Amino acid sequence: MIGIINVQWFDNPGAVWLAYALQQTVNNMGYENKIIDYASGGGQEVKLSEIQKIVKAIEKVKNRILKLQVVNSKFLYIQLRQRHEKYQKFREQYLERTERFTDQDNKLLYDFDAYIVGSDVVWKPSILLSKDEKVYFLSFLNENTDKIKIAFAASVGTADDNILKKYRVLYKEKVENFDYVSVREKQTADFLNSIMTKKAITLMDPVFLLDKKEYINLIGTKKVKEKYIYFYMLELNEMAVEYAICLSEKTGYKILYDLHTLDNMRLVKKLKKYGYPCVNDGPLEFLEKIQYSEYVVTNSFHGTAFSIIMQKEFYTFSCYNEGINVSLRMENLLKELNLYNRYNVIQNRKLEKINYNQINEKIGMKRKESIKFLQNAMTTLKNK
Helix, strand or coil: CCCEEEECCCCHHHHHHHHHHHHHHHHCCEEEEEEECCCCCCCCCCCCCCCHHHHHHHHHHHHHHHHHEEEECCHHHHHHHHHHHHHHHHHHCCECCCCCCCCCCCCHHCCCEECCCCCEECCHHHHHHHCCCHHCHHHHHHHCCCCCEEEEEEEECCCCCHHHHHHHHHHHHHCCCEEEEECCHHHHHHHHHHHCCCCCECCCCCHHHHHHHHCCCCCCCCCCCCCEEEECCCCHHHHHHHHHHHHHHCCCCCCECCCCHHHHHHHHHHHCEEEECCCCCCCCCCHHHCCCCCEECCCHHHHHHHHHHCCCCEECCCCCCCCCEHHHHHHHHHHHHHHHHHHHCCCCCCCCCHHHHHHHHHHHHHHHHHHHHHHHHHHHHHCC
16 A cells, blocks of 8 residues: 655645546556645745745734725635635545544554655745655654655755755755655755765656646536636735736736735735636636636646646746745746746737647656656565
8 A cells, every 4th residue: 555645634736636637647557555644844944044944924914904894895705715625526526535634643644565655846945844844754754664655746845955955964964865766856956966875766746747637527508708817916016916917918818816815815906897706716727717717827836737738828936935945846846847937927028829739748758757656666565
């Protein structure tokens, strides 16, 4: 039995879809597996620079003001509750999981012959420094060498040398314990290979393990009759907002924008005449919105990834989290697929339509690499 550890417990489309894609792939390889439903991750704050602290303080003030404006909105509360329920339903229907737990010594952790950790930012510094590292770095298995430990497209979420150099010793200690190491970003591989003897390779995010047809089979028919631009944003990016507005004015298409974070509440006023919000979308609706859109504007990695999988015209913008640039994963993906001209696009810049024939061929090759990596690790399991 194989145990899979990631952050599918978090109500985010990328978190649940990558868990689904990885589990389906392991199933297709003929291995019994379960997702270990450890629902915690990253409780300790990484030390920030003075500038980053100022940015974070400003954002807190802005969010307090926004909270005062929207906290009494019963409609918003109901919509967000419905969104959460859709995520729960998706997990129940599509993910094979253990019972949920939050303690690092739970007996459910020990029921497996092999473990796959990944993907997404399961190795970010805040997890490394927290009690959750015991699970995401498989530290609870240090004395149990019979278990196979696999890192699949794991990510540290940043390439900031000022942050990573502080934790070189810790990362070396934790990652060296894995039998097979693959990460999602080239910079992460370079960093790990500079500090440890075991070789780390780069693999694409698990959502690319499945193709467009396999995802389309899960989603419904088009529910929005008119043509539209899908705007999916995590942290507020004014450049992305202005680009979406410009694109709407140029095409005449409405903007359907995701609205599940407090930071994005300011979009309601700014985009009022251009479209309307999608508050209660679950994982399936997220995919539907991308599939049936004319354009996608996003600063999300998985918004970008699924735009590529669904072969859409898209525009990706940078993303910051509490003053830290977390765009590394998007930059890597776009460079790898020769789509970097879709990143932080200037208004009115003319771009040719994307040639997905070449891109799909490259993704197909990368998918084979990922499956081969898993097969090699699983062969070890068979031989034990």
